[in-house]
Amino acid sequence: MNQNKLCETIDVDDGKVTLADYMGNDLSVVNAARVSFGKRKTELDEKDIKLIKYLAAHKHMSPFRHVVFSFTLEGVSEVVCRQLYKHQVGCSYTSGEFKEAATTWNEVSGRYVEFEPEFHIPELFRKQHTNNKQASNEGDAVEKNTEAQKIYMSAIENGYSAYKQLLELGVCKEQARMVMPISFKNSLVWTASLEAAVHFIKLRDHEGAQLEIRNLARAIKKLIDPICPHSIAALLDSTK
Known part of the structure; x- marks a missing residue:
């Protein structure tokens, strides 16, 4: 190469x-x-x-x-x-x-x-595609985008906080990571x-x-x- x-x-x-x-x-x-x-x-x-x-x-x-x-x-x-x-x-x-x-x-x-607190944060939360069950509408945000972002951020913070707490209790990394947000x-x-x-x-x-x-x-x-x-x-x- x-x-x-x-x-x-x-x-x-x-x-x-x-x-x-x-x-x-x-x-x-x-x-x-x-x-x-x-x-x-x-x-x-x-x-x-x-x-x-x-x-x-x-x-x-x-x-x-x-x-x-x-x-x-x-x-x-x-x-x-x-x-x-x-x-x-x-x-x-x-x-x-x-x-x-x-x-x-x-x-x-x-x-x-140990994972750092770095996560993907969408700028907008897309609507579900009307005809494709697995796809979204590119550029088409939900009406309550700000509220959706707050819920998203709360879930991330809770997941990472749980991860850190498990590590502080002495739990091994390979198990503590299981609570990390995807x-x-x-x-x-x-x-x-x-x-x-x-x-x-x-x-x-x-x-x-x-x-x-x-x-x-x-x-x-x-x-x-x-x-x-x-x-x-x-x-x-x-x-x-």
């Missing part, structure tokens, strides 16, 4: 995601596919772009797994992290076939460190193949997904798009 000038940071809600490291690009996909014929390219041309589209359209995914991205997420709520974790299974297995090294992550552990902020490293990253973007940058995870998916796409524009476009198009 080689660090590159393209690596940058994007703010997501009240956290941030950084493309810390990556390996490969569109040409890596092409060369992985052409190795069967003992061929290797040094520059991408129109034939290679057509090959990328063909691979994506016909679900020949192994060449896309030779490109890997490593992200650091800081100050991201555990609500978002939990949805990201699902892709360890969702991206590693498809139709019963194991896909090697699809995604992996390491996070700050509440078993080792809105607490966490930090982690997430590494994914190109295929897995695009699979995540496809599923999470969707109107049925939670807005906070949608914002993360959009940021990740913005970070990796300059590296593999043709592969990302082909993979997203093949899933329509």
Whole structure:
């Protein structure tokens, strides 16, 4: 993996995601596919772009797994992290076939460190979507937004206070953390193949997904798009 000038940071809600490291690009996909014929390219041309589209359209995914991205997420709520974790299974297995090294992550552990009082605080509390049972209306706040925020803050303060009291009683960190609100902020490293990253973007940058995870998916796409524009476009198009 080689660090590159393209690596940058994007703010997501009240956290941030950084493309810390990556390996490969569109040409890596092409060369992985052409190795069967003992061929290797040094520059991408129109034939290679057509090959990328063909691979994506016909679900020949192994060449896309030779490109890997490593992200650091800081100050991201555990609500978002939990949805990201699902892709360890969702991206590693498809139709019963194991896909090697699809995604992996390491996070700050509440078993080792004491959590700081840092939580995700929404600026507005959204209304439930009228047609989608799991979604909300982006930008559409409830009428009593201030009252909702007071209730939210009270729950956070009570949860963190209970956590601190348990620690003061000598309760181990791994048990005391169980009372922490799910809105607490966490930090982690997430590494994914190109295929897995695009699979995540496809599923999470969707109107049925939670807005906070949608914002993360959009940021990740913005970070990796300059590296593999043709592969990302082909993979997203093949899933329509």
